[in-house]
Amino acid sequence: MTPEAPQPDNERKPKKLRRLEILRFSPGNSFLHRLDPRTKLLALVIVSVIALLFSSLAALVLLFFFELLLAITSGLAKKFLRALTLVLPLFILVIVLDSFFSKASSGPVYFSAQIGFLHPEVTLAGMILAIAMGFRLLTLAGISFLFIMTTSHDDFIRSLKNMRVPPTLSFSLGYALRSTTSLTEDTRQIMDAQRSRGLELDRGNAIKNRNKLAALFIPVTVSLLKRSKNTADAMQARGFRQSTPHSCYKSQRFSRPDALMGIILVVLIMILLVTNWFFSL
Known part of the structure; x- marks a missing residue:
């Protein structure tokens, strides 16, 4: 075999x-x-x-x-x-x-x-x-x-900075654009972990799986909150908005x-x- x-x-x-x-x-x-x-x-x-x-x-x-x-x-x-x-x-x-x-x-x-x-x-x-x-x-x-x-995320951020968009707004928009990839990866890892525990999320429709979906949405929500806290701590540790505006090595034209x-x-x-x-x- x-x-x-x-x-x-x-x-x-x-x-x-x-x-x-x-x-x-x-x-x-x-x-x-x-x-x-x-x-x-x-x-x-x-x-x-x-x-x-x-x-x-x-x-x-x-x-x-x-x-x-x-x-x-x-x-x-x-x-x-x-x-x-x-x-x-x-x-x-x-x-x-x-x-x-x-x-x-x-x-x-x-x-x-x-x-x-x-x-x-x-x-x-x-x-x-x-x-x-x-x-x-x-x-x-x-x-x-x-x-x-x-x-791309980097080009988008550079363009916003060239438009004199406030740093907080440009960071928020860029982070939201990149978060689509991070959210997908987090969801994939959580779904793999739940399947390894015997939870079948791929069978049946949304109505039949309404109880199972809670086992997916709750961990995803917790993951988002943790990621937000880690991002906020990293920004504070790097002195976000506490120093002069940063310049860009590569400008968009x-x-x-x-x-x-x-x-x-x-x-x-x-x-x-x-x-x-x-x-x-």
Whole structure:
């Protein structure tokens, strides 16, 4: 009887944990990777504001495919789509709720009922608006995922310092960006420890595992509190904010890709305005 070959680390990890590890910085030399973090932060803000202001399905679908094109050119298409599965349950919930309780009630009526004080109604206009709200959610999540996947912690901190952001705020934002990796690693270690004690976290759904999940969430919470205390002690020991501002050995500078991204954003806004105007006629 031959011994079983060891499985790769990615195959031994639980499916839920592998999905969380998608939200990590992926080194690369693509157009999106070479952008200054300030440019990517500006793109994140602009895309998010546009997604919140526009309610046209065509405009939001176009905005989502713009993000997908960025992911493809960065070599992150597969990882980007897998990351969107993290918000898939919320995406379905938004579409269902907005379909039955929509502000738009024009067009053919496919379903209508009176349940107590509730009046669910499914119309063509309501379904279109519900799908648009679903794409709004995907757009907001997608641009945030792309920022995390293509922005390193060190570059992000240097950019914030070049923007004269207060040290406390820049440290907090940078620490939050890096904590996604630390939280994933802590969760993996805790899940491995609980499985070694015979606790099967991978079987069944969230409702059946509600008691088991407490054995995961409580240690993770304790780990976060300990990590916060250790970080605070380390900052105090190093005299954080007690000395003159530190200088950066390597400064962030804007380059041609940043100018090109600015032009792309302006063109995107113009296209979306025309698209929204055309479909609103």
